[in-house]
Amino acid sequence: MDGHGGFIWSSWGIALVVLTILIGISLKSMRSRERELARMEAEAPRRRRRRATETDTKTNTKTDTATTPETATPAGDNTGDNQ
Amino acid sequence: MTRKRRRLTVVFLGGLMLSTAAALVLTAFEDSIVFFHTPTDIATKQDLQKDRRLRVGGIVKEESWRKKDDGLTHDFLVTDLTHEIRVAYKGIIPDLFREGQGVVVEGRLLPDGTFRADEVLAKHDENYMPKEVAEALKKSGKWKGSAVTGTPDGDKPYGDKPYGGKSYGGQKESAQ
Amino acid sequence: MLHRFANPTRFLRLANAVLPWATSLTVILIGAGLYFAFGASPADYQQGETVRIMYVHVPSAWMAMFAYAFIAVASAVGLIWKHPVAHVCALAAAPIGACFTVICLTTGSLWGKPMWGTWWVWDARLTSVLVLFFLYLGFIALANAFDDAARGEKASAILALVGAVNLPIIKFSVDWWNTLHQPASVTKIGMPAVHSSMLIPLLLMAVGFTMLFVVLVIVRARAELADRRINALRSARIHAETAQSGA
Structure with a gap:
């Protein structure tokens, strides 16, 4: 590569490393936060239970497949109520 | 509301x-924001002629580049097509340095009007193309005033504006 | 239109519908971009093989600016209309923009050494991009500097808006002042300054990076929304407990 291969490969290497770290951290924090939220909602006080029983059970079984819309929706519903 | x-x-x-x-x-x-001054700036602005470090940018004039046998001592003209300035430099020059291409040199202006550079940077233009295309363009005469060949389309190879960090081709960039 | 997505539920519903598409597009586009960048594109007539750095440098630079523009718009919407999701999106985009800025600066430096003959110069383009990087750091720091989350949101949103003045400076620095950095190629009118064989990998990578940005904003926004919900639940629980013990 013209004797400049080192520059070319390190450019792409740095881009790869930076983006991999970013993607890794982002995914990891999303999974842990959503898992924590699902756990907390499962043991939520009764007043909340009454309304959210249906969706809560769904959330518990599906926590790991975080990309499905069902998991995030109940979380979002509650966020909307509270703010 | x-x-x-x-x-x-x-x-x-x-x-x-x-x-x-x-x-x-x-x-x-x-x-202070401009990275370099043009040879025209040097010729016209008094305060640039004082003995101080400055950068001069322009195009390495065609057929003006001479180097000594040691491969380190270089001598060339930097032009903005209005004025030119002789540059003397001892050191290693970058890969993209060639006649007809942009260059920025850093150093001091000597009393005799030559510029003693201690750093030479090649300035790349905004054209990207394969070698074959560049050659085909040159052959067909469609080469639009890039600084590379110095084969101009008309007497003003770099457009109406003298070289000054603007587009070499004199073509306007659109606002994005 | 904007009001529809101000609600976190609606936002998440839309985001989750977009996510699988954006993810597959990211993989396909960046994959194709890499193929063209290394295999199916020629060496440059001046730079030789070093032109291949451009296919990661230029899209990163665009993303660095695009992400900041996104943050500035989201901050304005958050400040003026008080949409809660706007700040979440701005906060989610900031580390992504900062990463693209880092990639832009390092790859630019790695291109500059063999081509210009220097790693770095303090010309208007390079300096203004470095300022952009510090604006990102400032935004992230300010957003997390306050105990009161709403205050951090407001302060960081104002910083984002003030810093937006840097965007036109970056874009037009190469036209307004003499710089070592070359002027824009892709947005140039007239003879295409970038040959089509080199434009293909450039644009593929650029759209691929944009899709990656969308994916990452969604992922990070989901994390942030879940985090806020957790905090809200915790404080609600503490409230409930203190109320009980008081009664």
Whole structure:
């Protein structure tokens, strides 16, 4: 590569490393936060239970497949109520 | 509603004042923001002729580059097509340095009008193409005044504007 | 239109519908971009093989600016209309923009050494991009500097808006002042300054990076929304407990 291969490969290497770290951290924090939220909602006080029983059970079984819309929706519903 | 409108007005007016301030500051400090001066600047602006470190940018004039046998001592003309300046340099030059290409040199202006450079940077233009295409363009005469060959389309190879950090081709860039 | 997505539920519903598409597009586009960048594109007539750095440098630079513009718009919407999701999106985009800026600066430096003959110069383009990087750091720091989350949101949103003045400076620095950095190629009118064989990998990578940005904003926004919900639940629980013990 013209004797400049080192520059070319390190450019792409740095881009790869930076983006991999970013993607890794982002995914990891999303999974842990959503898992924590699902756990907390499962043991939520009764007043909340009454309304959210249906969706809560769904959330518990599906926590790991975080990309499905069902998991995030109940979380979002509650966020909307509270703010 | 009125509150929202008030916030909107504050943000808008704030932005307006900020941009004005930025524009004023940038205009005021233009001389220190420019990375290099053109040979025309050197010829016309008195304060640039004082003995101080400065950078000069332009195009390496065709057939002006001479180097000694040691491969380190270089001598060439930097031109903006209005004025030119002789540059003397001892050191390693970058890969992209060639006649007809842009260059920025850093050093001092000597009393005899030559410029003693201690650093030479090649300035790349904004054209990207494979070698074959560049050659085909040159052959067909469609080469639009790039600084590379110095085969101009007309007497003004670099457009109407003298070289000064603008597009070499004299073609305007569109606002994105 | 905007009001529809101000609600976190609606936002998440839309985001989750977009996510699988954006993810597959990211993989396909960046994959194709890499193929063209290394295999199916020629060496440059001046730079030789070093032109291949451009295919990661230029899209990163665009993303660095695009992400900041996104943050500035989201901050304005958050400040003026008080949409809660706007700040979440701005906060989610900031580390992504900062990463693209880092990639832009390092790859630019790695291109500059063999081509210009220097790693770095303080010309208007390079300096203004470095300022952009510090604006990102400032935004992230300010957003997390306050105990009261709403205050951090407001302060960081104002910083984002003030810093937006840097965007036109970056874009037009190469036209307004003499710089070592070359002027824009892709947005140039007239003879295409970038040959089509080199434009293909450039644009593929650029759209691929944009899709990656969308994916990452969604992922990070989901994390942030879940985090806020957790905090809200915790404080609600503490409230409930203190109320009980008081009664």
